[in-house]
Amino acid sequence: MTFVSIFYGLLFWAATLVLVVGVGRKIYLYATIPAPLKIPTTPAPVTQVGVVGRMFREVVLFESLFRANKYTWLFAFMFHMALWLVLLRHTRYFMDMNSLLSFIQPFGKYASFAMVFGLAGLWARRLLVDRVRYISAPSDHLMLALLIGIGLSGMMMTFVSPTDITMVKGFFRGLMTFDFHPLPASPILLVHLFLVALLMLIFPISKLLHAPGVFFSPTRNQVDNPREKRHIAAWALALEKNKQSDRNEVKHG
């Protein structure tokens, strides 16, 4: 029940709330704003099943990015796959181990190298390519720095100076039940956790919104069937009703 434990407990409660609510609001926003026109980038699937396949390829294999730039794809794919493996390995702090979770543990462990390597590659590109350098804002660099910081501090704990992970698990299992358990006072762990909380806090106001946002992109998730099925937004329908007179005027004009 030290100050650190309480502070981090509250911090992660707050960060989780901000993350969940913030991302939720954005998802709601994206879901409710209409896409008044059919604007899929063609050739596009003509069926909903085809669209699911397209989205799968986009979200899992980064298909468009692969077409665009192989180097960026390589580093981005490496980073994201490694990120997911690392996150899956991290679930051991929140849930009981099962065979699958056990199986992926070594992969997730070494994925940290791939994750940091991918991030380094992405950062190098952002620094070395004049075009990417031109378009980058300080926040883009800070985001990469934050993620590399998280990865490096985590790797430090795994490969250099281990921390009491049983205690970490206890702390977080407790958080899930609104309990405050002691958290190890390892500085690396505290750095790691603080950076993670920071990431969670800025997730809903940063470009990380691309994770949920990609699913709502009209150019990718629309079915190419405008001739077969009329697609119209509510406000456009209202326009039709209101502008019925306009139509007549135009006709006689």
Added chain:
Amino acid sequence: MADYEVPKLNGEGYIQIPKIKPGAMAGKGPFIAKPDFQKALNFPADFQADGAGKFELVPDWKDRALNKLDDLRHRYRSLQLYLDICVKCGACTDKCHYYVGTHDPKNMPVARQDLLRKVYRRYFTFAGKHFPKLVGAVDLTEEVVDDWYNYYHQCSQCRRCSVYCPYGIDTAEVSMAAREILDHIGRGSKYNNEIISKVFKVGNNLGLPQPALADTLEGLEEDVEADTGIKVRFPLDEEGAEVLLVTPSADFFAEPHVDGLMGYAKVFHEAGISWTLSSYASEGANFGMFIGSYENMRRIALRIREAAIKLKVKRIVFGECGHAWRVAYSFLNTLAGPFDFLDPKYPVPQHILEVTWGLIQNGKLVIDKTQNDDKVLTFHDSCNVARGSRMGDKPGGQFEYPRNVIKAVCNHFVDMPADTIHDATYCCGGGGGLLTDDLMELRIKGAQPRMEALKYVTEQQGVTHMAAICAICKSQFTKVIPYYGFKMDQIVSVHQLVSKALVLQRPVSVQARPDDDDEDDENDDA
């Protein structure tokens, strides 16, 4: 005369990505529309020119701009989403032909978006309000508005950038929104808005009144008869025809467009399909899309619906134009639908190529391919067709149909390099409402990647002509390709090729006029 350089071509079939040259195209926007043109489109017109002849912005322009932005982001998911989720990965940065040709970094799609995004962040996001420098947010100033006007009129809305963005972020959507905002603060494009007002007044972009249209069509009938000995009809405003052909007004006016129009007529004639043009809806083009104005786009589209109703046609067929087909295919049903009064056996609308290819496949047309043996052809996939529409019932039909028709009427066809065709096609450089002389530098430079590919197939495989199915592409290419060492007449319409190879078998049109028949009889007697 020109104070700029025509980009050099390397002739090796690949597009060389240039280093950025900041400010290369600063201050090179098009002429600004006068208040009169703005009024005709229901845009604010409460602005005037200052002493130096430059148009001021409307009063309260900043508030009105921000309000419009807020309005648009709540009506178009594409705008809100695309302003939020760009990760600045740079995948799009080397995909825009205007960046490739001008080297101006603000012509990189993400940088173009950022012109608006930075303002959006400043006024509509938490990070932008409290940490503007961190996220690159900027205040909305007149310099920013000038940059908006300048660079959003250096986007042809070709959507190539969207193909390569991992999230499908479409700069064209951002560009349309920005133009809409600009139209509301006194910064409309003279070229686009003047054209739209002509459509409202006369029915077509060129402002061709009905008598001129009739005279032109009459002349074309004479030409076809002189050439083939057969009276092919070019009907105008004929009720009861099966097909309403909606084609860009350039098809009545410019070359090689008019040769394509003759191809349409021959195809309809040979197939025994009765058709008509409408002087009321004598324009396939819809520049309302270019300025991002749903209302004006809809107004233009409704003319087609009304013409179809008035002329009691059974189906609507569109001629060779890129953005016309995109608006027709993707938006016509939304804007002017439903079309339950037309024949349900045919999709609404149809592309002339769908008609022609169907006839060719069914053996309904007699083709002499040797008529085009003097040409080795390649085909330019127009952006709006390639990335915004479809032909037939399978994805990618918009690539197959034109090529199938060309190969059916020509013996020598060669495709340009794979990364420059299909949905990766490069814009002609004149799309999106940029086909105006005041943007000639932009048009020349924007055409560079396409010229690179054309040069490659010309040198490597002896290509002599490039076929296109977009009115803007045809006009743009005829003006621009001489700058790259090609000749104006190397641009042909696809239906120009059909016209050349089609051997007319039908002696009399199904729409023959009675007096024409009499004349034939008299000739026979004599």
Added chain:
Amino acid sequence: MALDIGGKTIATDEEGYLENLNDWTPEVATAMALAEETPVALNDEHWEIINFLREYYEEYQIAPAVRVLTKAVGKRLGADKGNSKYLYSLFPYGPGKQACKYAGLPKPTGCV
């Protein structure tokens, strides 16, 4: 911008077309041609085209299409001149645009 012809100021737009089509006179045409960045001295052949354009506009309120123009030129001046090359040689920036400007017609708009 503006042209000063015989003491009278004639208004034109940024591209050199007449703001007010009624301001046209042959002197105005000559002046507009000479005011170009690359001046053009109008000769008889130019004038035939310009006159035809004005006649056509008078009848149809629109400039003739290139094809119409070439056909008409072919009829009047001979088949050897009834082609776009000849027209482009007279009006390098295109008969549709350059000649229309000198003839005092509005600038053709649209996909041309």
